Amino acid sequence: xxxxxxxxxxxxxxxxxxxxxxxxxxxxxxxxxxxxxxxxxxxxxxxxxxxxxxxxxxxxxxxxxxxxxxxxxxxxxxxxxxxxxxxxxxxxxxxxxxxxxxxxxxxxxxxxxxxxxxxxxxxxxxxxxxxxxxxxxxxxxxxxxxxxxxxxxxxxxxxxxxxxxxxxxxxxx
Numbered sequence: 752x753x754x755x756x757x758x759x760x761x762x763x764x765x766x767x768x769x770x771x772x773x774x775x776x777x778x779x780x781x782x783x784x785x786x787x788x789x790x791x792x793x794x795x796x797x798x799x800x801x802x803x804x805x806x807x808x809x810x811x812x813x814x815x816x817x818x819x820x821x822x823x824x825x826x827x828x829x830x831x832x833x834x835x836x837x838x839x840x841x842x843x844x845x846x847x848x849x850x851x852x853x854x855x856x857x858x859x860x861x862x863x864x865x866x867x868x869x870x871x872x873x874x875x876x877x878x879x880x881x882x883x884x885x886x887x888x889x890x891x892x893x894x895x896x897x898x899x900x901x902x903x904x905x906x907x908x909x910x911x912x913x914x915x916x917x918x919x920x921x922x923x924x
Contacts, residue, residue, distance in 0.1 A: 774919075779808060780817055781919045788818070831878045832907055835888060836870040837900040846896035853894065859887060870900070 782797070783789070789797060795805035812818035839847060854863040854874060862875040878884040881904060888902040 776812060776815060776817055777919050779812065783818075829879070831881050831884050832905050833876050833878070833884045833888075834903045834905055835872075835874040835876065835891070835900055836866075837872040837874065837891070838869065838898045839871040839896045840898055841871075843896065846894070850894050850896045853891075 779798070791802050791806045791809060794800075794809060795802045798805065798808070800808070809818065839850065841847070850872075851863070854860050854872075857876075859876045859878055860874055861877055862873075864873050865871065866873045876884065876887065878887060884902065884904070888900070891897060892900060
């Protein structure tokens with residue numbers, strides 16, 4: 752039986768990666784990205800492994816947080832997308848932690864990143880209306896860590912979630 756363990760192949764099947772670890776998992780995910788989640792049998796055929804090994808691969812990917820069942824919501828045309836750049840005070844680690852915790856727990860925030868340059872944080876968010884986004888922005892400006900910020904509205908033209916392909920260096924496929 753071909754298992755994802757270090758060492759030589761234990762089966763005559765040779766097309767499947769036979770390694771544990773992040774690199775092997777990223778290569779597996781790079782092949783799966785952009786596809787519907789395969790069944791165990793489809794996974795076995797795709798990677799030329801036994802169904803048991805395919806089941807173990809899927810289990811490990813789920814346990815490592817690389818694979819989740821997500822129900823994507825189709826946003827209404829009127830959804831308001833915004834980009835917020837914040838400048839913060841770096842003097843109080845507690846205030847910054849509080850700001851980051853607030854962003855992490857906010858369902859309107861789709862991405863929050865610490866950035867270099869004039870601003871300290873870039874946040875992308877989604878609201879039902881521009882008025883709600885403006886109210887959210889005014890509220891975030893009251894955080895003790897925040898000095899000032901800008902809110903810009905945008906219309907996304909592309910949203911990509913193919914992280915494994917980017918990390919293993921695969922091109923579009």
